[in-house]
Amino acid sequence: MTLYGKERLSDYMQQVADRARYFIGYPIATDFDYSDLYPLLQYPLNNVGDPQIESSYDLNSRSIEREVVAFFAELFRAPKDNHWGYVTNGGSEGNLYGLYVARELYPNAMVYYSEATHYSVQKNIHLLNMPGIVIRSQQGGEMDYDDLKAAIQLHRYRPAIILANIGTTMTEAKDNVPYIREVLRQCAIKSHYIHCDAALAGIYLSLLEKDPSFDFKGGADSIAISGHKFIGSPIPCGVVLVKKNYKERIGRSVPYIGTLDTTITGSRNGHSPVFLWYAIKKLGREGLLSRAVESLNLAQYLVEKFHEIGIHAFRNQNAITVVFPQPASSVCQKWQIASEGGYSHIICMPGITKDKIDAFIIDLLKQIEAQTIHSN
Numbered sequence: 001m002t003l004y005g006k007e008r009l010s011d012y013m014q015q016v017a018d019r020a021r022y023f024i025g026y027p028i029a030t031d032f033d034y035s036d037l038y039p040l041l042q043y044p045l046n047n048v049g050d051p052q053i054e055s056s057y058d059l060n061s062r063s064i065e066r067e068v069v070a071f072f073a074e075l076f077r078a079p080k081d082n083h084w085g086y087v088t089n090g091g092s093e094g095n096l097y098g099l100y101v102a103r104e105l106y107p108n109a110m111v112y113y114s115e116a117t118h119y120s121v122q123k124n125i126h127l128l129n130m131p132g133i134v135i136r137s138q139q140g141g142e143m144d145y146d147d148l149k150a151a152i153q154l155h156r157y158r159p160a161i162i163l164a165n166i167g168t169t170m171t172e173a174k175d176n177v178p179y180i181r182e183v184l185r186q187c188a189i190k191s192h193y194i195h196c197d198a199a200l201a202g203i204y205l206s207l208l209e210k211d212p213s214f215d216f217k218g219g220a221d222s223i224a225i226s227g228h229k230f231i232g233s234p235i236p237c238g239v240v241l242v243k244k245n246y247k248e249r250i251g252r253s254v255p256y257i258g259t260l261d262t263t264i265t266g267s268r269n270g271h272s273p274v275f276l277w278y279a280i281k282k283l284g285r286e287g288l289l290s291r292a293v294e295s296l297n298l299a300q301y302l303v304e305k306f307h308e309i310g311i312h313a314f315r316n317q318n319a320i321t322v323v324f325p326q327p328a329s330s331v332c333q334k335w336q337i338a339s340e341g342g343y344s345h346i347i348c349m350p351g352i353t354k355d356k357i358d359a360f361i362i363d364l365l366k367q368i369e370a371q372t373i374h375s376n
Ligand SMILES: *Cc1c(COP(=O)(O)O)cnc(C)c1O
Pocket: 089, 090, 091, 092, 093, 118, 120, 165, 167, 168, 169, 197, 198, 199, 200, 225, 226, 227, 236, 237, 238
């Protein structure tokens, strides 16, 4: 490599290491160590096509991917002989897949999703050319079920596809799947489909709650999660699960890859299933649960820190997201904090420590003091 190339790379690597020290605003775990897997970076692993059906592209991690899917199928209490899924590029792709399956089942359906729904959903229904209605959110970010009912009643002649948020992006609010089902029942909608966008909170909620109401047993028809959020991965990834009888409407045999083309993309990342598998095997349910409990405790600690300095902060039940009034842009920039509508949030994902929280609070206080001196 040229001298310029070498310098450029080392500068970039330094920059990454620096920015990684101030990373509390996005829902990404950073406590992982995948060094055992580094030798796999020598190989072009590709899981092109259906994970359940072997391909002529044999340099893949399909068998590992199937174990990952099986783990989540069990976690989300999917029907034993009636589920199917694959490792995606992230929650957005899982949402697209869930909606795609729903559309194949109910081509005339209306999609209902709340205003707090992730931006990927609006794009996905646009891509799929599906009609959609935005439902109001309650104060904390949960869907307003009266508004849902009113909207469904106006379109009773259509099947309903409901996009339920299991942890909204900004406030980690959870839509109540049993309520949604009750609304569907009251409106006498027989043909319906519920996709749970559990990208953010699905994994730890399933571990924390005895009887999670958003999973397959609770009434979901498909579930999408992100793998690089709570579990953590150097490469974005996720998992989507659907009931198998639905999925069978999708996918055709492609001789070139020697398998069924049942996924959204062609080539699929063969490394990310191994990262997920490794984390699951290393931590187990127990380890994942104790990380979740630590995250909850840290979120409570952060709320209390805010209150100590007289700033109103809140978090939803069982949420690791702490919401507070948007601070000055210098603080947001340094700590990579996202804001919307005058509010910001910190997501207490594994890898964030009390020390980091304390350092953030000190920065915030300094900035507030500087501002008051300035304005006096
Ligand atoms: C992160 C997130 C997504 C998108 O997931 P990606 O893995 O970034 O594609 C979708 N919905 C919610 C609620 C999210 O938090």
